[in-house]
Amino acid sequence: MYKVFYNEKALILSEKPISNLKNLAFNNEGQFEEALALLRNSSNTEVNIYHHNLNSLWENFKNHLEYLEAAGGLVQNQKKEILFIHRLDKWDLPKGKLEIGETPKIAAVREVEEECGISNLILKDLITITYHIYFQDNLKLKATYWYEMDYDGNEELIPQTEEGIGIAEWKNQSEIPQILQNTYENIKLVLEKIPLINQ
Known part of the structure; x- marks a missing residue:
């Protein structure tokens, strides 16, 4: 199953219908536009497009939009604080687009260093990949690879600031609930994957 956020609502791509959701059986690419219109213009907060071959459905969806990758x-x-940035009036995690020839791992480290001004990060495991759609000249589908990292410097x-980031700040565990009230759905998914956050 894939969950793709569009205006903070979820387009789900799956192999079968999901109860209590608006479901569309995939027959042609016009249904992608139908689903996005439902999310844009109705009270539906989640729409599910389903097809028995999920890989085929996902490839069709990726080809329907301009696809790009970020990390x-x-x-x-060392204090178990988490590094957040504040941009466009929301709390976010540092990230950015892959440059030509870059791997997600290299891009992830580079983006954190550039956006927050720190170095010597210790790259750990891939946490998850999130997806969202945004409009910039046309509809774009962005996949973001999220990595866990440690930092022991000072x-x-x-x-x-040239990327619109007003604040880069360490936040402790007690501050996470407040962050969750003013962040993106994709960031909530990333935070949910880390056991420390859920304690």
Whole structure:
């Protein structure tokens, strides 16, 4: 199953109908537009498109939109604080698009370093991949690879203001609930994957 966010609502791609959701059986690519219109113009917060061959459905969906990849990090310091950025009036995790020839791992580290002004990150495991659709000249589907990272330095955080980042800040566990009230659905998915956050 894939969950793709569009205006903070979820388009789900799966192998079968899901109870209590608006379901569309996949027959042609016009249904992608139908599903997005439902999310845009109705009270539906989730729409499910289903097809017995999920891989085929996903490839059709990726080919229907302009597909691009990004990578970012969930960084913890020695105090178990998490590194957040504040941009466009929301809390976010540092991330950015892959450059030509870059792997997601390299891009993730580079983006955290650039957006927050720190170095010598310790790259760990892939946490998850999130997906969202946004409009910039046309509809784009962005896949973001999220990696867990550790940081044991003491550099001053320097937000990358030219990227619209106003704040780069370590947040402790008690501050996470407040962050969750003013962040993106994709970021909630990333945070949910880390056991420390769920304690």
